[in-house]
Amino acid sequence: MKTDNLITANDFCMYHNVEYTFFNSLEQAGLVEVTVINETTFIPETELRKLEKMISLHQLDINVAGIEAITHLLNRIEQMQENMRTLHNRLKMYEGE
Numbered sequence: 001m002k003t004d005n006l007i008t009a010n011d012f013c014m015y016h017n018v019e020y021t022f023f024n025s026l027e028q029a030g031l032v033e034v035t036v037i038n039e040t041t042f043i044p045e046t047e048l049r050k051l052e053k054m055i056s057l058h059q060l061d062i063n064v065a066g067i068e069a070i071t072h073l074l075n076r077i078e079q080m081q082e083n084m085r086t087l088h089n090r091l092k093m094y095e096g097e
Contacts, residue, residue, distance in 0.1 A: 006035060006042035016055050025064045026054060031071055 013020045026032045027041075032051055035042045043051065050071075057067045 005045040006037075007045070007048070009034065009041040009043055012043055012048075012051070016052070018055055018058065022058060022064075026051070026067070029064055029068050031064075031068060
């Protein structure tokens, strides 16, 4: 498997100065998707932004359970905003704008 769009978890942790145990806790909580190749854990490029947000929360002394709750709420807000955009566009269609 190609590793072009993957970053090793160890490199990520070193770059962001976080413990690997914190990253591992996020993975175990299902907050981050990883790929394991030859016993090396890789992070897909698409997960980086999400992980960096979680690190920011961790630096504010928020534990993994709190990060999980915040992430869940933020995802719900994004879904609701998308639903509102969809409904707004449908309403515009009926109003003839």
